Structure formats: structure tokens, C-alpha cells
Amino acid sequence: MNLSDMLSYADIGQLSKIAGAYRCECNGNSKNELIQSILSEISRHDVLENQISSMRLEDLRFLNSLLFESRQSYSLEDLVARVQQSRFGEVKQASTEEPAKKTKKSKKKPTLPPEPPSPRDIIVQFKHQGWLFNGFSGPGRYLFQVPNDLKSRFRETLRRKFAEQLHYTDEPPMYRDEQGLLQSDIKQLLHYVYHNEVQLVTDGSMYKRNLQQMLDRMGVQEELPSKGAWRFGYGRHFNHYPDRFSLMYDYCRSAGYISETADGWLSITDAGKERLEKPATAMEQVHLYRYWLKLYKTPVVNLLSLVHWIHALAADWVTIASLKDVFVPFIKTYYYDDAHAILEARLLKMMMHLGLLRIGEDPVHGTVVRMTKAGNAVLEGTVSGE
Structure with missing residues (x-):
């Protein structure tokens, strides 16, 4: 739903809080006047730009997390988690800073950083600005939504803000x-597995001899990860395989083109043979x-x-x-x-x-x-x- 639809479902108490946030001058007892005043204020480009410019970085991160997903609703727990993820440890860092050293004459206590708003306070703030709305009936009343037209306006406002800070150039020499090389190399990987016996180490990764032979066939050359490097989080065997090959391998396994057998071999599946025979789409x-x-x-x-x-x-x-x-x-x-x-x-x-x-x-x-x-x-x- 768009902002006008959500405002029409909101009660007069919520409308009054939104109107207060935008300093609307209207009859606070008239729901229609409240809605029209809010829409009039929010539709102004300078109002949205000023609000975004005055936002703290962690609140911008929270807003950014809501702008590109296809999902339409969020639980309170999900929003709280997003606010917490948007803080990146700044709150912890601020609270652990060493206080300034006291001089002999000074008896003042060190000034502690102010407590940040709680995640629920941030969610309430977004509600009062008309950026988040609760559902209005049934199970949906516990879910939150961002108006679709506001999402588009946030994206465009932020795009202009970001673009002003970027440096554009002519085409480099x-x-x-x-383009197309990853799909071609998937075929190279499947071709190798089809024509060779590929035994796996006990942790499920390939022996370096087979891996190096595969890498030599690729259209984009990659080096083996350096010994002892900390690598994890981006794939099943990311600690053993280079970045691009790791993604390609995991994709082939997820698509059912290859399988790691229980007795420690890598084999091509019927789906993999079919992919090997067809051009990339x-x-x-x-x-x-x-x-x-x-x-x-x-x-x-x-x-x-x-x-x-x-x-x-x-x-x-x-x-x-x-x-x-x-x-x-x-x-x-x-x-x-x-x-x-x-x-x-x-x-x-x-x-x-x-x-x-x-x-x-x-x-x-x-x-x-x-x-x-x-x-x-x-x-x-x-x-x-x-």
C-alpha cells in the first residue's frame, strides 16, 4: 500500500503524532485534514531531504535495510534485530572509551556518552514520522510495513545524496x-569431473592436484589460497578454493550438477551431464x-x-x-x-x-x-x- 492508503487506516492518535513530527498546521480533530496536511508536507522534496540529512548513520543503515527487499511486512522482532545490526558496535566502542585523566585540581566525574535510543524507540520514531505502519486487523496488526511510494522516494533521495559524493570519469583505456566466462567455466568444471576420477579429502575438498588442473582450465585464472590464511563464511570449501572457483563449485553442487559421494569421490550427475551438453542460457x-x-x-x-x-x-x-x-x-x-x-x-x-x-x-x-x-x-x- 501507499502512504495515503495507510494514513486512511490509521487512527486519529497516530495521525496526530505524525502531524506533530511534520509541524502540520491543521484541525487536529479532523482526520481528513490531518491526512491532507501530512501528505502535503511529506510530498515536499526539501522535507524528506532535510530529514534524511539530519539522520544518524545507524538510523540511515536501518532505513537502507528496508528499501530493496521484495517482502512487504516485518515483525517487531525482525525490526529490532535490524536496528541492532545497524549499530556496528559504535555504542559499545563509545561506552568503552577511556575517560579523560583527572588533574589534581579537578574533581569532576568523567562525562559518559549519552545512552543511545533503544531499538524500540527507533521503531516508534519511524512510526511517528509516517515511515512505518502497523497492520490494522487480524494477525497482520502485529506486522509493520513501509509505504511503497515512500520506499521509492527514499531510494531516489538517497541516490541523489550519494551521487553528489561520487567521482565520475571517462571510459578508461x-x-x-x-560476461559469459563464469558460465563457460562451469562447463569446464563439469567436463573435468566427467572425464577424470576426482577423489576428495576427508573434509570434502579436492586434492590440490585435481584442483590445480581444474583451475588451469578456467577462462579466469586464480591462485590457490595462501597457506594459513583465515578464510571462511563465503562457501563450503572457501578455505581451500579461490573466491570465484568456490562460488562456481558451490553453485554446481546446489544445482545438482555434481555430488560428493559417501565414499569420498566427486561425480557428475545426470543433470550435470545434461548441462554439459547444452549451451549456457x-x-x-x-x-x-x-x-x-x-x-x-x-x-x-x-x-x-x-x-x-x-x-x-x-x-x-x-x-x-x-x-x-x-x-x-x-x-x-x-x-x-x-x-x-x-x-x-x-x-x-x-x-x-x-x-x-x-x-x-x-x-x-x-x-x-x-x-x-x-x-x-x-x-x-x-x-x-x-
Whole structure:
């Protein structure tokens, strides 16, 4: 539903609180006047822009987590968890800072940082601004929704805000474009498994000899992970396999093209043989993209929104340095991966491997990126055909 629909279902008490948040001047006893005044205020671009500009970073992260999902409703517990995830440990860091050293003459107690609003307080604040609404009857009254038209306006307002901070350039003299290569290398992997006996180690990974032979066949060359490197969270055998190959292997296993047998062998399935005989389809790129989102969304909790922002902001060549300035504050560190590494290696580089993004080198501005036509089609949902 849109904002006007949700306002019409709201009671006069909630309408009064929303009107108060926007300082509407109207008859507070008239539901119709309250609704019209609220719609009039919220429809102004400067009002929404000013509100977003004055938001704290953690509240912006919370808002961002609600903007790109297809789901329409959220439980209170889900919203509370999202608010907590949006804080990235800043509250803990603030409370553990060492107090200033006292001088002999000073008897003042160290000033403690103010207590942050609780997650429920943030949710109530969003309700009072007309950004979140409860359901109105039945089981749905315990669920929350964001008005669809407000979602669109939030996305557009934030897009303009982010774009102002980005540095766009001309096409670089050199760039990498891997459209179609991942699908071709899936065929190489299946071909190798079909024609070779591939025994597995007790932990389920391949012996290095077989793995290296597979990697040598790939259209995109990758090195084996360095010995002793901390690698986990991005796939079943991510500690043994390079990033791109790890994704490809897990996808093939998930799609039922290969199987790890109980007696320790890797074998190709009937579905894998069928895939080996057929050319790649346009929809396979969509399936790979969706599988990547599913695999990476646990370590990168706001992966979906980050991908959509790259799609919205990289229609032209843009520097990675300026993308970092905008998006690193929205990325939560994952163990040994800091926000910079997650943006470059887990997001931009993998989007290139998926054929969604080109990555180039500008002699003046450094590394730059741009969406591909195929990437735009995948993100916009216009890919068709099997």
C-alpha cells in the first residue's frame, strides 16, 4: 500500500503524532485534514531531504535495510534485530572509551556518552514520522510495513545524496569484462569431473592436484589460497578454493550438477551431464546472481541493498575510491574482512566475475567500475528465456 492508503487506516492518535513530527498546521480533530496536511508536507522534496540529512548513520543503515527487499511486512522482532545490526558496535566502542585523566585540581566525574535510543524507540520514531505502519486487523496488526511510494522516494533521495559524493570519469583505456566466462567455466568444471576420477579429502575438498588442473582450465585464472590464511563464511570449501572457483563449485553442487559421494569421490550427475551438453542460457546468469546473494548475505548482511546502489550509481564509469567514501560506513566488518575488503573483494570483484560489472584502470583516477548491459538486465529483472 501507499502512504495515503495507510494514513486512511490509521487512527486519529497516530495521525496526530505524525502531524506533530511534520509541524502540520491543521484541525487536529479532523482526520481528513490531518491526512491532507501530512501528505502535503511529506510530498515536499526539501522535507524528506532535510530529514534524511539530519539522520544518524545507524538510523540511515536501518532505513537502507528496508528499501530493496521484495517482502512487504516485518515483525517487531525482525525490526529490532535490524536496528541492532545497524549499530556496528559504535555504542559499545563509545561506552568503552577511556575517560579523560583527572588533574589534581579537578574533581569532576568523567562525562559518559549519552545512552543511545533503544531499538524500540527507533521503531516508534519511524512510526511517528509516517515511515512505518502497523497492520490494522487480524494477525497482520502485529506486522509493520513501509509505504511503497515512500520506499521509492527514499531510494531516489538517497541516490541523489550519494551521487553528489561520487567521482565520475571517462571510459578508461583498459577494463575487464567477464560476461559469459563464469558460465563457460562451469562447463569446464563439469567436463573435468566427467572425464577424470576426482577423489576428495576427508573434509570434502579436492586434492590440490585435481584442483590445480581444474583451475588451469578456467577462462579466469586464480591462485590457490595462501597457506594459513583465515578464510571462511563465503562457501563450503572457501578455505581451500579461490573466491570465484568456490562460488562456481558451490553453485554446481546446489544445482545438482555434481555430488560428493559417501565414499569420498566427486561425480557428475545426470543433470550435470545434461548441462554439459547444452549451451549456457541467459537465465543461468540470473540463477548464479541469486545464488551468490544467498551465499554471501550472511557475512554481508546488507548485500542486496549494496548491489542495488551500485546498479543505481554506476551507470557511468565511477571511481572505487569515491564509492568507498560513500559505502564503507554502511558495511559491517566480518571477522578478518574489513569494510574496504568486503566492498572490493566480496562485492565489486564478484559482481565482475558474475558479468554484472566492468572494472577498469584510469591513469589518473585509479580503479573505476561500470555496470554492464547484462548486469542492468539482471538487476532490473528483464532477463527472459531458459
